Amino acid sequence: MPDPMKIRANLVGDSTEVKVLMSHEMDTGLAKDSSGKVIPAWFIQKVTVLHNDQQVLYAQWGTAVSKNPFMSFKFKGGAKGDKVTITWVDNHNETRTDSAVVG
Amino acid sequence: MIPRISGTRLAGIAVLLAGAAAILYGCAGTPAEDNSASVEAQTIAMMKESFKAHGQAGLDRLDQDDTQRLCSKYSTTPPPAAVAKKIEGENLAKVRYPADGKLMGDWKKGEKIAQLGRGMQFSDDPAKPAGANCYACHQLAPKELSYGTMGPSLYQFGKKRGYTEENRRYVWAKVYDAEAFSACTNMPRFGEHHILTDEQIRDVVALLMDPESPVNR
């Protein structure tokens, strides 16, 4: 079971600013371990963000994103108390979904 | 773990009293020096309990020679002239020149040795040759921008000093045992401590003293 994300969502003017930290190895498939064996690629492929029930962001990621990724973005609208729900799916089909309330 | 620690203060007082008694007989250091010696003894005992041997780094690495012991006292201030003279004399006596008298090797190999930071750490493979990591502290060839400033720039060393036999002997000896020339320097003693082989020192001498070396171009 993957670790929880750390999500912050705050109203700034007329936009909602979302900052999220994800816990993931994001192995590129290019690195080798200490015995010289290639560490297979293992990375988050899809990220979806819902504002309440409406999708506001969909991203496809590759191996160029860092370990333990941090993503921040803004979307127009939103109100205090709204829910922001983030889901990632990696190339092993592991997934994690977490939510935060807009503050 | 060192159970003795909680009794340190008492021990310190005992040493102070002993020191005071000794002064009456006119033959001891100051109480402050005695206390320092007591802390030093505790420090060494504690370190021996707090490290474990790992790979090529045994606990004997914690044992100090004369130079190390004296220089531990003069880390932020230079040692007094008499101490400096003693250290430099002792180390100069340890410098060994190569049996065949050949001081210059291949500057290209010297450059690789100057770049390589690996060697002598418990995490290093002792079968692989150690580097000198000269660039960690010195500027050398100008194309390498990632150089440290712990030591002076050696850019154009040979060109400025002159390509003489005397200077080549000086560079050999300085790399072999830097303490022979400036007591309590931060520079390791690469020959004296068998970090580099004779052949490697030759290559480093060439890096500094060969007119074709990028250091002198």
Place this chain on the structure above:
Amino acid sequence: MPRKLRSIPGAAAALALAVITVTLPIVSVPAAAQESVEKAIEQYRQDLQGGNPAELWEARGEEIWNTPRGPKHASFKSCDLGLGPGIVKGAYAQLPRYFPDAGRVLDLESRLVWCMVNQQGLTHAEATKVTFGKGSRKRSDLEALTAYVVAQSDGTKMNVSLADPHVRDMYEIGEKMFFYRAGTHDFACATCHGSDGKRIRLQDLPNLTKKADAQRAYTSWPAYRVSQGEVRTFQWRLHDCLRQQRFPDLIYGSDASIALTTYLAARANGAAYAGPGMKR
């Protein structure tokens, strides 16, 4: 090198104006580009404002702190870091300190081990099985717990008391150790950290014999090491410095490690603790 990736997500809904910032990995950079590494790290820190990945460790540490564990099914709520059982807020800023129940001066990490052994019933070997983690396959509870505890001292002034003679003894021994030259390279801590404005390669070195540098350095550890993708603790910092000093292997939580920590922590007294930090 960290860079910003700015793009408009194609699939975002029309009302979603998005400027996305995503962290990219640090890769080795050619020498000529390294001049800007410090600046790039600073930019990375700014990009991650409020988003130091150490927070992921803090969250995991908090969960471990509150979960009963070991043969005795005890949580860390009974663990006294010096301010009373279970009290975490501000505790790190006063460590190391003397713990009468242990009969030793302990730093945070050795105190956590003490609680695991004496309150939770783990063996010392179990408690210290993974001190320094490596990825999600080999994680260290101690790193997570440490990240959680130190974060509760963020903004608290460092205040390591030397009034207790046990602590003062450790301070004096730590000081001696700081200047102790030995090993194949004749290095002491002071060799690299005893003068102003020096650097190794392009890495600036704090002069830990100066108050301001000592304060800045100590209060920024433990830290998320970007190049390793891990939170590293102060025990790790000392262990890896001494490895590069060509010393043998510093035992985790050993008296010498605590003595050195006591010396460096007390020298930071008066400065506001500001961790977990973020380092290259």
